[in-house]
Structure formats: structure tokens, C-alpha cells
Amino acid sequence: MGRSKNSHFNRYSQIANIVARHGLGYFVGILGLERFVPFHQGLLGHSRRTEPYTQPEHIRMAFEELGPTFIKLGQILSTRADLLTPEYQAEFAKLQDQALPVLTNAMEDILAEELGKPINAVFATFDPTPIAAASIGQVYTATLHDGTEVVVKVRRPGIVEQVEEDLEILQNLAVSASYRWELAKQYDVIGLAQEFAQTLRSELDYLREGRNAERFAKNFAHNPNVHIPRIFWESTTSRVLTMERIRGIKVSDLSALNAAGINRKTLAEQIAQLNLQMVFEDGFFHADPHPGNFFIEPNGRIGLIDFGMVGNLDANTQEHLAAILLAVISQDANRLVDAFLELGFAQQTVDRTLLRRDLQYLVSHYYGQPLGEIAIGKILNEMLDVVRRHHLQLPSNLGLFFKAGIINEGVVAHLDPSVSVTALLMPYVEKLLLRQYSPTLWAQRLSEASLYATQWGVELPRKLKYIVGELERGNLRINTQLTNGEPIVRRFERFTNRIVLSIITAALINSLAVLMLIYHPANWEKWAGYFFTVGFIAASTFGIYLIWSTLRSKH
Structure with a gap:
């Protein structure tokens, strides 16, 4: 990695300079001191304005200055509601390529x-x-x-x-x-960087x-x-x-659609059905279905463009998504927790009790509410709030699905607010559940399970023989990991540091006393006062710090 940094020295310098110019907004924003800092209002090169720049704006402007790769990074991050709050998502969505x-x-x-x-x-x-x-x-x-x-x-x-x-x-x-930031380790930023590169x-x-x-x-x-x-x-x-x-009217141009005689309710239902088919039937969906990618032709046909960003969902993921919606409707928080964990939301240890409590609070909002009145986008946003609160992380395909689902409902609502995406979704959910419990599928699963059981039955004696052999040779080791032990380690480090500092302070006092009593070289009287003063101040400082830190810790 050292050689890579040297080979990209100029680009590293450019990135560092741009981040430094916009990094001030991050720290000042945390402290709530925006109004006191003139740089925060455009004195460092970006446009001057009276209203202070926010932290998300600083980062968005830095991405724009850094060029194509970082603009794309911001655009993709704007889809990751599991990683970013709505403020950052909205700001990064402004990144224009x-x-x-x-x-x-x-x-x-x-x-x-x-x-x-x-x-x-x-x-x-x-x-x-x-x-x-x-x-x-x-x-x-x-x-x-x-x-x-x-x-x-x-x-x-x-x-x-x-x-x-x-x-x-x-x-x-x-x-x-x-290595330096615990939160980065929790969210597996190395994996995210690899995913973004792909x-x-x-x-x-x-x-x-x-x-x-x-x-x-x-x-x-x-x-x-x-x-x-x-x-x-x-x-x-x-x-x-x-x-x-493809030529046509942009789906966001309502006046032009009305002038062309397009039935907006029918069009809204068709666009909703189009996206639902992609997700729940084909398992291959357009991951950026914003209004600019839809063109309505004179005959009412929907033209779709821009296929650079797509998502894939396998049959198992489709079934779990259907289970999530049914769990919300049936007020089943336990089923919702199971679906979350089985979909791979958890990258680390999760407190299931707290997660269930938050999801129970979420589903309680929809108790007794008619299906057609439930907004799928609202459900998804509330789920993403829970995901962020518990430091869960969506698999990339689900991140794209959540984003596409929210955009799709927004497009449909813009065309005709009376059209319910949730109501149109239910036939797909029912179809998925019927497929999940169909005799054909269970026969296939039993066949696969029988094959796996046979393989294990054949391989198990050999594996057990290998394990016993390793145990006899003393090569078998069991690794244990202490969970939540970091506070204990930090406390032990502080305790050890105090002991070391106490020994140094005592040694300094003792050596100072011995030197003053025994060691009297030539011209000693000239420097003795200075030497004693410096030693006394150092010993006093260490001693006061030890007393203060001990009393402050209350242990």
C-alpha cells in the first residue's frame, strides 16, 4: 500500500487539499459553531452566501470537485439509506453527473x-x-x-x-x-469500497x-x-x-400529459405494475427509475432508458421481502426480526430484544389500517431508520431495491395520488407465498435436503477421523473472542499507565533527593537551584495529575 500511495502522490495531495477546505464544515457543524466561522459561508473558494453551508453540503461540494469517481460514489451513497440519514441522501442526490x-x-x-x-x-x-x-x-x-x-x-x-x-x-x-475508526470497521468499509468498484x-x-x-x-x-x-x-x-x-413526454410533465390526452391514473398503475414485475417476477430491476428515465410516447406506451444501474433479486430474497410486508400487516414483530436477520442485515452481533422492540413499535403504527392506505415508501423509510439505529447493513441488492421502491412510489403519487402501490403489490405477495408453500417446491427442497444428508453421511466419518487425528497430535486449537471487552481493556490500560506514571514520579522524587544530598560536583551551587526547581515542578505535575485522574474516575 505504501508503493501505491507514492505512485498516486499527486492525486492524494489533491484529495487532501479539497477535503481540508471542506473538512472544517464537518467539525464546526458538530460543535454548532457555524455562525462564528466565515469560512463556513464560502471564504475558501466555494460560492459566498449569507446562510452557512451544512455538513452534507460541504461533503457534496468536495465530491463534485474530486471528479467522476467521487460523484458516482456520492450518487450510489444517496441510495444507501441504511448508511446515511435522509439529510445526506437528499444532498448527495443533487450530485449531477x-x-x-x-x-x-x-x-x-x-x-x-x-x-x-x-x-x-x-x-x-x-x-x-x-x-x-x-x-x-x-x-x-x-x-x-x-x-x-x-x-x-x-x-x-x-x-x-x-x-x-x-x-x-x-x-x-x-x-x-x-484500522483507525471503529465505526468504519463495523460497516465493513473495505467491502463497501470493493462493492462500489465493481x-x-x-x-x-x-x-x-x-x-x-x-x-x-x-x-x-x-x-x-x-x-x-x-x-x-x-x-x-x-x-x-x-x-x-425514444421520443416522448417526460413522466414529470403533467400539463403535457394532460394536453396529449394521457389517462394519468392508468399510466400510474402501469408504471407501478412495471416496477413490481421487475422486482417480484423477473428478479431483475431498473435501479434508477427516476422521472427522467421514463418517456411517454404519443400512443401512451412507456419508454424506459438508461440501463447502467440494475439490481438482482433471487427467489429466496423475493420471498423474504413478501414476508416482511405480511409481518407488517399482521403486526408480527418476531416474524419481521427473522426476515431482517435472514436477509443478511446483520454484519455483527445484534441485540434481538431491542431490535424486536423497535420493529414492534414500527408495525403498531399500521394496526387496523386498510391495505390500500399503507404507503410502501413510508414503511421502507421507517425500516431504514431502524436499520441505521441498530447499525445494520443492507446487502447491495436490497439497498438498490429500497431506493427504487421509494422512487417508484413517488413517481406514481406524482401522476395520481389515489393509486396505491401497496394494493397493487398484494397479488405478487400472494403469488410468492403460494409458490413458497407449493408441493412442487417442497418436493424439490426435500430432494435437495436428501442429497445433502447423503453427502454428509458419506463424508462425516472421514471428517471425524481427521478431527480426532488433529486432537491426538495436539494441532487442534480453539480460538475464543471476548465480546464487549474493549471497555475492560481500556480501563486496564489506564490502570497500568497510572502505575507506570506513579513509579516514574516516585523514582524522580527519590533521585532528586539523592542528588541534592550526595552528588556535589564543581559549580554545583550555581545550578542546584535550577535543577531542584525543574525536578520539583515535574514531580509535582505528575503527582497532581495522578491525584486528579484518580479522583475524576471515582474508582
Whole structure:
């Protein structure tokens, strides 16, 4: 790690400088002294304003200055409601993945290099002005030779090298934080850094995004209300993505939808059904279903774009999610605790009694409430409050699910507040429960259990023989770990330190007395007073500190 730090010295320095300029907001915010600090209002380079910057704003601005990798990190963290409070989520959600466009010639060179032929040989027309310029790539409009309108995403030059450098630095910082900060160890920041690196690398690969789009197209092939853009593979590589252009009204533009005669209630139900199918039937869902990714075509069909961030849910996770909702409805806190723990929320020892108490308080809010009146987004947010309070951690796929669920309900409510996502969800839940208790599934589970039992029956004698052999050779050791022993260790360290300090103080007093009585070198009288004064002050300071620390500890 030392060699890595040296090789990235300039980038480390840049990060340190930016964090230092915005780090003041963190400590001042904790102490509640914002109004006394002029730097907190824009004196260190960011825009001046009379209202003090908050701690989340400082961190968001630092991410923006640090560039693409950290902007993506902030965007992904905005989805992790299990790690961040709503204030941080809302602020990080403001991170806009925008950048100044790269010169047209450079992007055209990349296109020609990737496609292996001149641009005019691939496209009949190509508009060199990008319609969007993000930190990772730029988006252009073009027309194929058969007249099909397409959009072309081109990855920026040098972005992979920059991202890889930042990812290595983040991994190093995560390792350092785990040694120095107990909370970082609890939340497994090393694992989070690795997870983020995997997510970001997948976004850099446009082939993966193209495959995601095709998988969605396959899942909705029989749904005439959903339009997934076609991918043109002959002009798609890891750095270039060419897909069908979708035109329509943004789902957030209510006046335009009304003018086009679109039934907003029907549209809201269709969007809710679309997302529910992704999660509870396909197990493959769009993890960023914000309004900008939905376009409503003139015939009312829903066009969906941007497939860089997706989530996966296996059958077991789908069933546990259904169990969570049923536990809320049936006021069963014990079942809710079981579902939480089985889903892997706990990364460390959890006080089950306290967790059950908080979840019981949560479900009691919905006692006797009709199903159609329960807001799924509110349930998810309250669950996330409990997750943060108990330092639990969502698996990455569930973090994306929670975020997508909350956004989906917001889009539906914006179109028509009378549409209940929870009511539309129940048929999926019932279907999952029927599948969970179906004879076919139980026969399959029994078959698997029989196979495992047979394997264990065959392997157990050999394993027992190995264990007994290790025990006879004295190689078998049992490791024990003291839980919650850190306060005891700290107290013992303080006790030991006091003993050592007491010995030093006593030795200092004794040696000072011996020197003053016995040792009288030449010119001793000239320096004796100074020597005695210094020794007396040191001994007195140590002694007073020992008395004060002992009385202060009340032990």
C-alpha cells in the first residue's frame, strides 16, 4: 500500500487539499459553531452566501470537485439509506453527473477507432453537438442508413485510467479507516469500497449496459405498454453504445400529459405494475427509475432508458421481502426480526430484544389500517431508520431495491395520488407465498435436503477421523473472542499507565533527593537551584495529575 500511495502522490495531495477546505464544515457543524466561522459561508473558494453551508453540503461540494469517481460514489451513497440519514441522501442526490464536453474531433477519433470505419460509413447523419455530457461519457444523436433514429453514447478518453487510480486510492483509504475508526470497521468499509468498484466498473462497460437493455426487452416482450430501446450491436463496443432513440413526454410533465390526452391514473398503475414485475417476477430491476428515465410516447406506451444501474433479486430474497410486508400487516414483530436477520442485515452481533422492540413499535403504527392506505415508501423509510439505529447493513441488492421502491412510489403519487402501490403489490405477495408453500417446491427442497444428508453421511466419518487425528497430535486449537471487552481493556490500560506514571514520579522524587544530598560536583551551587526547581515542578505535575485522574474516575 505504501508503493501505491507514492505512485498516486499527486492525486492524494489533491484529495487532501479539497477535503481540508471542506473538512472544517464537518467539525464546526458538530460543535454548532457555524455562525462564528466565515469560512463556513464560502471564504475558501466555494460560492459566498449569507446562510452557512451544512455538513452534507460541504461533503457534496468536495465530491463534485474530486471528479467522476467521487460523484458516482456520492450518487450510489444517496441510495444507501441504511448508511446515511435522509439529510445526506437528499444532498448527495443533487450530485449531477455533468461535465464540459470533450472536443468533437477527439470523440470522433474514438468512434472511428472503436467501430473500425469512418463515422459516415456507420451513420447516415451524426450530430457532433452532444445532447448530454456526463463525466463518464457523452451522448449524441444520429441516424442509421436505413433511417432509424439512434442515440450514441461514447466514453470519454482517459476516464478508465482516472477511475482506476481513484478506486485504488479509495481502497487504501478504506483499509486505513478500518484500522483507525471503529465505526468504519463495523460497516465493513473495505467491502463497501470493493462493492462500489465493481458497480462503477460495470457502468464503464457499455457492452454490459447493452446486455441489460436486451434482458429488459426480453422480460417485457409480451407487454405492449412498455418500450425498451433496441441495441444495435454492429455499432456497439465497450466504449460506444448505439441504441434506438425514444421520443416522448417526460413522466414529470403533467400539463403535457394532460394536453396529449394521457389517462394519468392508468399510466400510474402501469408504471407501478412495471416496477413490481421487475422486482417480484423477473428478479431483475431498473435501479434508477427516476422521472427522467421514463418517456411517454404519443400512443401512451412507456419508454424506459438508461440501463447502467440494475439490481438482482433471487427467489429466496423475493420471498423474504413478501414476508416482511405480511409481518407488517399482521403486526408480527418476531416474524419481521427473522426476515431482517435472514436477509443478511446483520454484519455483527445484534441485540434481538431491542431490535424486536423497535420493529414492534414500527408495525403498531399500521394496526387496523386498510391495505390500500399503507404507503410502501413510508414503511421502507421507517425500516431504514431502524436499520441505521441498530447499525445494520443492507446487502447491495436490497439497498438498490429500497431506493427504487421509494422512487417508484413517488413517481406514481406524482401522476395520481389515489393509486396505491401497496394494493397493487398484494397479488405478487400472494403469488410468492403460494409458490413458497407449493408441493412442487417442497418436493424439490426435500430432494435437495436428501442429497445433502447423503453427502454428509458419506463424508462425516472421514471428517471425524481427521478431527480426532488433529486432537491426538495436539494441532487442534480453539480460538475464543471476548465480546464487549474493549471497555475492560481500556480501563486496564489506564490502570497500568497510572502505575507506570506513579513509579516514574516516585523514582524522580527519590533521585532528586539523592542528588541534592550526595552528588556535589564543581559549580554545583550555581545550578542546584535550577535543577531542584525543574525536578520539583515535574514531580509535582505528575503527582497532581495522578491525584486528579484518580479522583475524576471515582474508582
